[in-house]
Amino acid sequence: MHLGVFEVAAPQVGGTLSWSHPFSASVHHREVDHWIGVARLLEDAGFDFLFFADGYGYPTVDGDLPPAAARGGLNFSGLDPMLLVPVLAHATSRIGLVVTASTGVDHPVAMARRFGTLDHLTGGRIGWNIVTGASQDAVAALFGHREMTPHDVRYEIAREHVELCMKLWEGCWEDGALVEDTAAGVYADPGRLHRVEHAGTHFRSSGYFTVPPSPQRTPVLFQAGTSAAGREFAASTAECVFLQGTTPGHAAANVADLRGRAAAHGRDPRSLKVLVGATVTVAATGELARERRAEFERMQTDEVASVIYAGNTGIDLLALPQDVPLAEALARTGDPRVGQMGQSNIDRFRRPDGSTPLVREVLAELRGRGTRGFTVVGDPLEVADQLEDLVETTGVDGFLLEAIFSPGDHELFCELVVPELRRRGRLPREEDRPTGSGTLRERLGATSPRLAADHPGAGLAAGLVATR
Ligand SMILES: Cc1cc2nc3c(=O)[nH]c(=O)nc-3n(C[C@H](O)[C@H](O)[C@H](O)COP(=O)(O)O)c2cc1C
Known part of the structure; x- marks a missing residue:
């Protein structure tokens, strides 16, 4: 079972209200030490990654920010989590760090440079959650776009955006192009550098990628958004999908659809990891857990x-x-x-x-549900039973935990549920984990830090695109 935690560098996660409860510390989201504490806690418990949602937008009603959103800190206000990543990477050594970034605003060259840099600074532990972006009306107005780009066109843009990013990550520097020979005074081999040419519908680029090859080159590609266009994009390009399941049947159908589409793209369907959101409230007894959940529900x-x-x-x-x-x-x-x-x-x-x-x-x-996935409440055994049951009935590979009281819920999960999942053989002990060179891609089951051979990005490797 793969485990990640869904967070946001903002007061509120998941479309519900709980930051003002005494058990929540998310009001400290602007403090680096808050996040270092969360990342270390999760790493020590064996989590695969810490995931940050993000976006430029906010809710609007009739074209403006509703006062309730500002008063309640509801998907309004928040920091750029990408800038937290180097600090968290420095404070940890194994956990993956996944950041959401929309393909609708920045140019792919800027995006590729940031993620390439982060892959170096994290030692290959970075993932990119590719989204076309929530709150599109607010984003379009903020960035001065004349109108909101239509839904399916946003996915066409996403496809081309990621394709150009992959050309830059995979196609410019041939293996061995980075020489760094201090004795000979040679930094890079110009014969092994390839010019990237891209003339697409939405983006154009011609030139060299200035970030040298990083451990994974392409960050682990996550995707969230399960419309038909979203699933098609995920099946062709994503390595890990964040699915929001409402019922086991709904999640199982989405998992089957995603895997079927991946196979149709010539990819190994099992290599596409699907993680589903889950809000877990656990306590030493089921009664205590239900009381805490009821306190949360009274705030909604x-x-x-x-x-x-x-x-x-x-x-x-x-x-x-x-x-x-x-x-x-x-x-x-x-x-x-x-x-x-x-x-x-x-x-x-x-x-x-x-x-x-x-x-x-x-x-x-x-x-009380917001944009969250499954709700799981109980004592440690009940929670472990329900998580196991969800894996069995839906075919998902694991969970993205969406705390209601952060980081208190994470602490309780690590203390009470992780040992039980380990006892049941659902989570490996850290020393038994085949992590290869320690990259996030390998942590998620790949046999190499690089994109799998059946991924479309692998076909863009240097030498296959226009050479110098
Ligand atoms: C589970 C899930 C998580 C998402 N996380 C984000 C996010 O962090 N930032 C963002 O801008 N959009 C996020 N989105 C919205 C997507 O960007 C996308 O724009 C939206 O879901 C529309 O695509 P769809 O019709 O395929 O769902 C998320 C969507 C889902 C379903």
Whole structure:
């Protein structure tokens, strides 16, 4: 079972409200020591990686920041987690560090340079969670774009963005091009440097990548976003997918679909790791765990749920008729933005027959749930049972834990659940783990620090693109 922790360098994770509870310390998210503590805790417990969500946007209702988002710190305000990575890498030695970055704003050359640098500074422990970006209306306005780029075009841009990044990481420096011979005074072999040429629909680039080859070259490619376009992109390009599962059936169908699509792209479907979000509340007894979960639930309101949902979908649920099925209420608005901001959070409510619950039922479901995946509550044995059960019934490879009270929930999980999972053989002991040269890619099961031979990026390796 692979384990990561989902965090955000902001007061609030997961589209719910809990930062102001005494058991939460996430108000300290602007302090480096807070994050060093979290990273070391997780590393010592054997977690594979610490994952940061991120984005430039924030929720909007009628084109502006709703006061409730500012008052509640709801997906509003936060730091750039990429800048935390070198500090965390320095304070740890094994844990992977995964950062979310959107393909919709920066040029791929800038993105590739940052991740190439981070792969060096982390010793090959960096991952990139590729997203097309939440809160697109706010992002488009902030960056002065004339209009929001349509949903599927954002995925076309993402595909080309990552393709150019991979050309830079894989295609410019041939193995051996970095010489660093101090005696001979030769730094790089010009005969082994290849000019990268890219003239695409959305990006153009011609020249050399200035960051020398790093341990993984391409960071481990994560992806989140499970619309049809999102799954297709993940199946062709991602190595690890962050899935938000609402029911075991929904998650199992997504896992099967992703693996089927990966196989259709000529990739080994098992090499695509799928991790599902889980909010675990554990305590020494089930009763204590349920009491803590109830405290959290008492903090949640319809307003919190609707603000967060608006940030992800552009839909203000409180402004819709409450006793109408969601799909019908959305169709009645005639709002062209519906579905354009993001589909995962609409599709998650679609039943197998295509029907959707009433708007007020959707709100009730979102209250305390936000954009989180599975809810798991109980004593250590109950929690371990439920996690094992989810792995067996859905085919996922592990979990991204989404704490409600951070880092208290992480501490309890590490103390109470990790030893039980280890006892059951679900987590290897650190000394038994085949980590190769210690890169994140190998930690996640690859046999090499580099992209697998069946990954499209491997075909871009130096020598296969235009040479100098
Ligand atoms: C599980 C999950 C996690 C996401 N994390 C982020 C994030 O950290 N930052 C961000 O800008 N967007 C995030 N997104 C939104 C995606 O960027 C994407 O824009 C959105 O989901 C639309 O794509 P879709 O229709 O395929 O879902 C996330 C989406 C999902 C489903």
